[in-house]
Amino acid sequence: MTCTVRIASPLRSYTEGAATLSVSGRTLAQVLDSLEARCPGIRFRMIDEQDRIRPHMRLFVNSSEAQQLTAAVADGDTVHVICALSGG
Amino acid sequence: MAETLWIGTRKGLFALRALEARRRWRLLGPQFLGHVVHHLVQDPREPRVLLLATRTGHLGPTVMRSTDGGRSWREASAPPAFRKAAGEEPPRAVERVFWLTPGHRSESGTWYAGSSPAGLFRSGDGGERWEPVAGFNDHPMRPQWAAHGTPDGEFLHSVLVDPRDPRHLYLAISIGGVFESSDRGESWSPLNEGCAADFMPDPDVPFGHDPHCVVQHPAMPDRLYQQNHCGIYRLDRPARRWQRIGTAMPRKIGDVGFPIVVHPTDPDRVWVLPMDGRTVWPRTSIDGRPALYTSENAGASWRRLDRGLPRGQAWFTVLRQAMCADRHARTGLYFGTTAGEVWASTNSGESWRCLVRHLPEIYSVTHAA
Secondary structure (H helix, E strand, O other): OEEEEEOOHHHOOOOOOOOEEEEEOOEHHHHHHHHHHHOOOHHHHHEOOOOOEOOOEEEEEOOEEEOOOOOEOOOOOEEEEEEOOOOO | OOOEEEEEEOOEEEEEEEEOOOOEEEEEEEEOOOOEEEEEEEOOOOOOOEEEEEEOOOOOOEEEEEOOOOOOOEEOOEOOOOOOOOOOOOOOOOOEEEEEEEOOOOOOOOEEEEEEOOEEEEEOOOOOEEEEOHHHHOOOOHHHHOOOOEOOEOEEEEEEEOOOOOOOEEEEEEOEEEEEEOOOOOOOEEOOOOOOOOOOOOOOOOOOEOEEEEEEOOOOOOEEEEEEOOEEEEEEOOOOOOEEHHHHOOOOOOOOEEEEEEOOOOOOOEEEEEOOOOOOOOOOOHHHOOOEEEEOOOOOOOEEEOEOOOOOOOOOOOOOEOEEEOOOOOOOEEEEOOOOOEEEEOOOOOEOEEEEOOOOOEEEEEEEO
């Protein structure tokens, strides 16, 4: 299963500037593991040590926001990594 | 390495490079623009090595390492993180790496990090990979020691390594108190006797205090000074009872503040920067007139130092990591404000001048040479 991951700008230092990457995985957890294998260090900036999505990160599979890393990902899906920040 | 003040801010890292024997300073940076920089510390064992504790508004906490004096940086491959929660245990995640301390000079590559929520972490390879210190993080009393943090969480800071013995450690938690280990972090006990905790229902508690900053004198490691939420204290080990030396401060100034700095060689010399802890705790300079106070007799008496600082309408706040001393014979003192100014004295605090304005909110100021 191959999906496209759209990377928010705060994380592109890990992707050599790439805004999208193609990786494999049947769940969000597997997609993030594939991403980590290609871009070491990126996962921990999004996901904490208890496998929770960090408070200012949002992960969508296509147009549905995922609350858990168990969310299913199908071939051809797009995973959006979005940063949510307020204030100055 | 060129003499440098490293300025960690809420929006990046800056450096002030000393020129002409500290008469001029050149501002460099920013590096890590937009990143929150909580602390930067030079390794005294390998002076070209610097460690930096950082995160961003969006992204989780991490540690960066430089081996070329801050020109280039590489991220830790395993940043500080709690172990996975087991069973019904409440899950803990590091929100910020707040404090960095180099290990003992005999332990090359060893570093300690303190986090919020309160956690202690150790690296044995120069900051590349970090492990939780189970003796503290999983201590059966830890939930009680750090039970009353603010909504921002408790902050573990002031990790001190006894220069005579790498097994002998201190740490402090705001809010939680001061704790001591004599077995390299395997076991810990509170060390708060004599400290006030005026905000607690029972002010005479063994832990639950709010130490803002604790320092150990490098030439007399049995001497500790503490700037607490409730006063200024000194402890001369092996005694276990802190003496409130802030009672000798002028009554109208009081003895509340964040930072406390010791002279590099004279254990009786110390500087504090009092803040307003009245009514709703403005935490600014008192009456808008910033001043340091110094003691040359281990806290028996204090003297005001304000020459060159604004005479009024200056509402400084100086955080616990944002004041430091250098090691020159004429001691340099430096502090950064939350309004983005860096002030310096090159005569032990007798007179002051502003080195730079308009930086982001300053979290830490550290001297490296």
